Amino acid sequence: MESNNYLKKIQEKILKVFHSTTSDIVKSNFGDIVGIAFPIAGITLNIVNDIATNYNLYKLTYLLNNISTGNDLEKDLEKLLKYVEKSDENAINVANLFRKTINAECPKVCAMYGMILGKHIKENDCFSQNELIICRALVNATELDLINFKLIMENYIDSSSSDNTISIPEDVDNYESITSTRDWCLYNRIFVSNIALKVDDNGSGTFYNDYHITEPAKLLMKYITALPPANN
Known part of the structure; x- marks a missing residue:
């Protein structure tokens, strides 16, 4: 053959x-x-x-x-x-x-x-470098990670922000699972994180992690949405 x-x-x-x-x-x-x-x-x-x-x-x-x-x-x-x-x-x-x-x-x-x-x-x-990044990341991705990643990209990106900030409400269903995938993305350079300061009306400040998507994240989303129906 x-x-x-x-x-x-x-x-x-x-x-x-x-x-x-x-x-x-x-x-x-x-x-x-x-x-x-x-x-x-x-x-x-x-x-x-x-x-x-x-x-x-x-x-x-x-x-x-x-x-x-x-x-x-x-x-x-x-x-x-x-x-x-x-x-x-x-x-x-x-x-x-x-x-x-x-x-x-x-x-x-x-x-x-x-x-x-x-x-x-x-x-x-x-x-490309972005492809090498997502290929390396995907090797330890679970089925649930792919589902959660698509969910984050479709529902929890702040479109009003200029730097594609990720905002996941704490009362959302499966919050722990979704944030676990967010952390997987961060570890694998698909998302990035910065330390940000939030100041309330009383002038008190609180530091928190600010998450953003990257070019590899956009590329990964492109491949996920392009998967043939048999693989979805």
Whole structure:
């Protein structure tokens, strides 16, 4: 099957960039090492590997199915091969995205990785800093984080402010869950925070954290809203 040939060539290009004699030795002897040190682990290693491998393939399928909006996977893989062969940087970025896909918490993230990769295959260009930021952030995003993030962007951005201030009412349903996602965004450079001073009518001041969206936040929202219906 031609698709398998393209995948094999993509793998060969990536492995050529990352080839390490030391890593090959460790990989080839890993099972024996574990079996010697932990006999029970050695017995179950193949079972665990089989489960992990199938789960990884399941998530990678989401990426591959979202590289384009068409149904010609073989053609998409041919374009991906040309993309990784263009430069070592492209090969590294694709390998990095595959690794992030395998480590991702939910299928929607894998689908978005496919959309991001598909954009670059089509335009034959490099990843922007904002894209690298959201790709790194998404690897530990949960399904609920994506839902809450979309909720924040659609409902809790102060449109009257010039700096896109985030304002989440404390009496809103699921306040703790939403603010947890806000903190996830802050940690991953999707939102930024400043220390602000609020002065009441009596002249007393209170310091508080002022949250704002960034360009990566706008880009992430763009990809979330562009997800095909099957991934929503």
